[in-house]
Amino acid sequence: MRLCKGESLPLGGSWADRSPLHEAASQGRLLALRTLLSQGYNVNGVTIDHVTPLHEACLGDHVACARTLLEAGANANAVTIDGITPLFNACSQGSASCAELLLEYGAKAQLESCFPSPTHEASRKGHHECLDILISWGVDVDQDIPHLGTPLYVACMSQQFHCIWKLLYAGADVHKGKYWDTPLHAAAQQPSTEIVNLLLEFGADINAKNTELLRPVDMATSNSAVERVLLQHEATPSSLYQLCRLCIRNYIGRQRLHLIPQLQLPTLLQNFLQYR
The missing domain is CATH 1.10.750 (Elongin C; Chain C, domain 1)
Known part of the structure; x- marks a missing residue:
């Protein structure tokens, strides 16, 4: 099925029903994109999953295409049926340029707490340049999503040192994690002593207990370097x-x-x- 100019995708469509505008944005074909827009194709046309051409451009890190779509009136806060925004796609891809562009055109870092979070996605994947931009635009670095926890907790679970550093430097609460698990609980389960030391330097509580009354040291692998660091810190008063x-x-x-x-x-x- 081929869409007529200016039409959105009708209900009952599929990925095969994407408009030529979606294809051009996905492939970064700027000239084709401009031609299609001049012919009247709907800049906010959606697939059955509510994916817009702007979603495609940001997922592909096609900054020039994203800018052209936004200048033509694309909705910077368009949401798919899964709650995905163009900003989420940009942060998932690690496209700092697209992220900055979207924020300049009014994209919100988080629409609702139940939607996928660009901040958490950037933290999980280690895209610290995107995280830098989100922080500079005033994102809540302690945003707590029940099934994920805070961005700091997510970064610790994924062992993304640079993201952890940027979040802590920006003032993220070193004690806020997922439910009663702190970021240090998450880091203790991983092999990085560098991350554990960083959290401790920013004041992580070595005696914090989770819902199972376990401390971070109890989560560490027995006889591991992480366990030794935690035990040493426990026996050494903070300076x-x-x-x-x-x-x-x-x-x-x-x-x-x-x-x-x-x-x-x-x-x-x-x-x-x-x-x-």
Whole structure:
């Protein structure tokens, strides 16, 4: 079946019913895309699954096509039947350029808590450049989705060190994970001592207990390097240096951490507060 110009996909269609506009956007064929738009094809035409050409362009990291569609009136917050937005596709693909473009055209980082989250997707896949952009646009770094937890928890489960660092640096709560499991519980189950040490440096509670009353050290593989790190930390009090930094950052508050460089402080102290 071929769509007529300006028509959306009728009910009962399938993937074979995608319009030529979908195909051009999917393949990054900018000239064809512009030609089809000039001929009157519907920029917001959808498939049976409510996939728009903009979804396709963002999934393929075709920035020029995405820009052309948005300039032609594409809905930056279009949602598929699975709750997928173009921004989610951009973050899933790791397309920072598409993500920035969508946000400039009014895309919302999260429509509803039940929808798939671009922040969680970027954290899960390690797309820290997309995460950087979302954070700069004021996304809630502690957004808690019941079946996933927080972005920090997701990043710890996926062992995405750079995303974990960016979330913590942006003020993510190191204690918020999934239900009673903290990010440290998640990290303790993985082999990375680097991630465990990072969480501890940002004040993770080594004695936190989950619903089964297990501490992070109880989740670690027996005789592993991670278990040794946790046991050593348990036996070693936090330094005054670390406690002071955590106290000051907590007092400043997450919403104002980005203002630290503007404080009338020596560069050494600014670096100290920013973990540099």
